[in-house]
Amino acid sequence: MTATMGTPQDTGPLVRGTVPAAGGGQPARPRRSRPLITYGRWWWALPAILAVLLIHYVATAGGALYAFTNWTGIGDFDWVGLDNFRRILDDPALIGSLENTLFLAFGFLIATNVVGLLLALALNRTLRTRYLLRVLFFMPVVLSPLAVSYIWKFIFDFNGPLNDVLAWFGAAPKTWLADPTLALWAVLVVMAWQTTGMVMVIYLAGLATVPAEIEEAAALDGASTWRRFRYITLPSIRPSLAIASTLMLIQGLRVFDQVMALTGGGPAGATETLATQVYKETFALSNFGFGAALALLLTLIMLVFSVLQQAATRDRS
Amino acid sequence: MTQHRSRGIRRIGVLVAVPALSALTLAACGGGDDGGSGGSGGSGAADGFSFAFENASGGQENPWQLLADQYAEETGVEIETQGLPPDSYGLSMRTQLQGGSAPDVMMFSPGAGNSNAVLPLAEAGYIEALGEESASLVPAGNESLFEIDGEVYAQPTSIIPVGMAWNSAAASDGGVDVPADESAMLDACGTLAGEGKSFLAVAGSAPPNMGLMAMAISATRVYAETPDWNEQRAAGDVSFADSEGWQATLQTVVDMNEAGCFQQGAAGGGFDAITQGLTQGTSLAAFVPGAAATELANASPGLNLQVQPFPPADGGDPFMLASPNYALSINASAEDGAKEAAREFLAWMAEPENAARFVELQGGVAITGPDENLSPVYEPVADLLESGDYAPLPNLTWPNPGVYDALSTGVQGLLAGQGDIASVLESIDQAWDQ
Structure with a gap:
């Protein structure tokens, strides 16, 4: 009932000009359609809207036009139609980059969300040291991805600590970042290690909204831990799941820093992603037109997967 | 009502003036190059020029830096140096050349096979053709790395x-x-x-x-x-x-x-x-x-x-x-005074004792071939x-x-x-x- 009457802080009636007249029982008839208090006009935002349009959308669209040229970054260029896109599809190395991008994006999405959710559940209520542990798990998030990657590069080095540990167990040392099969996994580990703390915090925020009473009631009714998670906790944290999975998918699709710092895309392109290929083609090899085509493709892929992911995690209730 | 309307006009005025003023301020900040030379440093007067080169360590012991210091000391010419990391050097020079803010003298790699190569820039008209003195330093058999249609666009400095x-x-x-x-x-x-x-x-x-x-x-x-x-x-x-x-x-x-x-x-x-x-x-x-x-x-x-x-x-x-893995070129859009100062610098570089000094600093071989000073x-x-x-x-x-x-x-x-x-x-x- 109270909810339908409005909260004490509800200023809606005042703003809308429907406050009862002093001393009278009948609400005053609005004298004009304009509210008594106004917070602004839509056109006040015009400069900002124009700036956003110019800086974000017009500039991006202008850059995208180069995807249909053979511009080398200097001098004139010719329009080449869809040649750059055909070249992308014909080049096994670039298809490999696309596969690597998708592998890292979905591996990152799954790893960060599974581990982040497990950490959040573990550190939600009962543990006495949970606040300290939350800080420890979150700490890598605030570090620079490049700095973290260089530390891990040292760890993965042939003469580094990881191989030293393996040597204690009698295992042969490995060239973690130079092995075509291991290097991509190594990049994924570093990405997930640094970002899981962020996902944990998102889930902790979601778990804070789950009423303990309902969980206790379900427990008293004999619901198992898994059923309580499946039918109470998980539906309650659906918004957190949508946010965390969207952010991680986008971050995974545009991975760049970790790849550049750890492997530089090597060995022989085994860890190249679309983002590193965009950089390499555009800035290292001066193929600006081709790089723009790659960037446009990456943008479209991110857009499609983001929309699909939003649809998958939408609250259908 | 009049007061209300004038307040509204004032509000609109403020809203228009703030972005306009910001734009003007930005324009003022960014428009400094108009009156300067084509070079980035603003030392494009006849008695000075700007000079960009690769500097991997970022230190002052770079051979190009040391040579520029020596030239400035001997001649009194002011040189504004710009030592850049090798991995982004080519891109920086391309961007600056297209933006009209490139230095007057630039170090490049001969040919067209590197990201910091000179010939694509010369073909696009960003590099000044050099004279006979520079052409005479190009080792036999290496002409295609320095020339387009008989014009030399870079002066080699040493053989590596x-x-x-x-x-x-x-x-x-x-x-x-x-x-x-x-x-x-x-x-x-x-x-x-x-x-x-x-x-x-x-x-x-x-x-x-x-x-x-x-x-x-x-x-x-x-x-x-x-x-x-x-x-x-x-x-x-x-x-x-x-x-x-x-x-x-x-x-x-x-x-x-x-x-x-x-x-x-x-x-x-x-x-x-x-x-x-x-x-x-x-x-x-x-x-x-x-x-x-x-x-x-x-x-x-x-x-x-x-x-x-x-x-x-x-x-x-x-x-x-x-x-010769490195060469010096002059910005085609540098001011006349800076261009002249740059040409004089290149001529000074070509003098045997100065070339020998650079070879010693850089650790190469004299552009004319091995001599008694061979390391x-x-x-x-x-x-x-x-x-x-x-x-x-x-x-x-x-x-x-x-x-x-x-x-x-x-x-x-x-x-x-x-x-x-x-x-x-x-x-x-x-x-x-x-």
């Missing part, structure tokens, strides 16, 4: 030999002499591997080092017999995939890998593996430019490094790579240099940076067990034809 930087003391300790041919080298690799050492230290994780290794090997397998191989490839008469010389070059890399010629974990090694291997004596040699060998030797007292040619195939003769680092290759048994770095002549990238990453893959020789050579051909 490329072979193996050889640690003589470590070789003596390991009981190994400089191998005369490939078989002797592979034997030495096996001997050294048994002692926990390696014949070569390579940076397998750094594609440029892999590319340099392949080019150094190609000197004897490709360019000794066919010095104009690049011209033939440009004409479409030959291809990497069909070239026996390039096949032999990459086969040598595979054979060396299998014979244990490289240090353990070579595929993941960085440039630190090279410096550590050479300075600690755990590796006998490395593929580095001669200037880097000189710098490394100077930085490590007691370390005796010399440049040796890579062993030829069995029955072959020694041959090596050496070319002891190059003593083992002095005969080859004097007799002209060397070819320019192949990638300088290649048509785009993608060719060298394909070679570098392909060799990296061979070291890591990816791909095969045929597919690597095909990918290089594809990059050439782009």
